[in-house]
Amino acid sequence: MPLSNKFELVAFEWGVTTQTVRRDLAELCKAGLAMRTRGGARRMITSPVIAYEDRRLNQTEAKTCIADAAAALIPNGASLAINIGTTTEMVAEALRLHKDLTVISNNINMVPILRASRLKSLFLIGGAVRLSDGAIISSDAIKEISSYKFDFAVIGASSLDADGSILDFDQREVLVTRAILQNARKTILVADVSKFELSAPFKICDAKDLDYVILNAPPPATFENSLLGQSTTLIIAGETNAGTK
Numbered sequence: 292m293p294l295s296n297k298f299e300l301v302a303f304e305w306g307v308t309t310q311t312v313r314r315d316l317a318e319l320c321k322a323g324l325a326m327r328t329r330g331g332a333r334r335m336i337t338s339p340v341i342a343y344e345d346r347r348l349n350q351t352e353a354k355t356c357i358a359d360a361a362a363a364l365i366p367n368g369a370s371l372a373i374n375i376g377t378t379t380e381m382v383a384e385a386l387r388l389h390k391d392l393t394v395i396s397n398n399i400n401m402v403p404i405l406r407a408s409r410l411k412s413l414f415l416i417g418g419a420v421r422l423s424d425g426a427i428i429s430s431d432a433i434k435e436i437s438s439y440k441f442d443f444a445v446i447g448a449s450s451l452d453a454d455g456s457i458l459d460f461d462q463r464e465v466l467v468t469r470a471i472l473q474n475a476r477k478t479i480l481v482a483d484v485s486k487f488e489l490s491a492p493f494k495i496c497d498a499k500d501l502d503y504v505i506l507n508a509p510p511p512a513t514f515e516n517s518l519l520g521q522s523t524t525l526i527i528a529g530e531t532n533a534g535t536k
Contacts, residue, residue: 353483353507353528354378358385360505360528361445361481367391368411369442372471373398375426375464376447378481380404395439397432397467399425414439416467428463436470444475448482450491451510455498455517458491465493472496479503484510499523 299309357378362385365371370393373379383401386392387408394405397416405413416436418429446468450458457480459465472478478501487510498504498514499521507528509515518525 354381356528358382371443379447397427450489451486453511457495
């Protein structure tokens with residue numbers, strides 16, 4: 292249905308003018324409560340309401356494709372840091388057959404994932420553990436990360452903004468992730484495009500500041516435009532191959 296017809300339908304159902312519907316939609320988008328899409332708009336989720344264990348079951352096929360594309364960028368013998376997240380955990384799974392990796396993480400779930408792999412070393416960052424997901428996000432963790440220098444940072448995020456912002460719900464987690472990025476030679480973001488439906492308040496970085504952004508489907512045009520002229524490589528992971536832009 293054309294967008295104009297949808298406005299007319301909503302206006303009829305609510306007994307208001309189409310101008311009112313358009314104005315209210317614009318206000319919702321401006322407030323971060325909705326996002327315009329082709330043919331309409333979509334409600335934004337503004338809180339991390341889905342439990343971590345449940346998030347592991349979401350977008351599993353997309354996360355597998357993303358993880359395989361990320362793992363293909365990392366050679367045997369490399370050192371890397373991996374932050375908390377269900378997609379980054381899938382990357383760790385995809386790296387299990389790599390040889391002689393050195394992995395640093397603030398995610399205690401990396402122990403069962405990588406314990407029987409072919410790693411050279413696995414270092415867990417020390418500090419207080421967030422029991423809801425196994426993240427270590429204390430100030431001690433930030434200091435400890437700063438004592439490392441690794442080849443790759445592999446990070447996930449809670450939310451992606453169409454303007455290119457990479458976002459999270461927890462400011463402490465943002466600070467840890469920034470420390471991981473600052474101490475890496477190459478940086479990789481892994482995320483599925485459902486993250487564009489989420490709105491989080493704290494900014495990790497801009498996509499243009501990263502070396503690689505790996506998604507499972509094309510992002511909004513404004514996000515892709517934010518990377519034009521930058522050194523960031525956008526990878527759209529597919530079931531059997533990955534396309535780069």
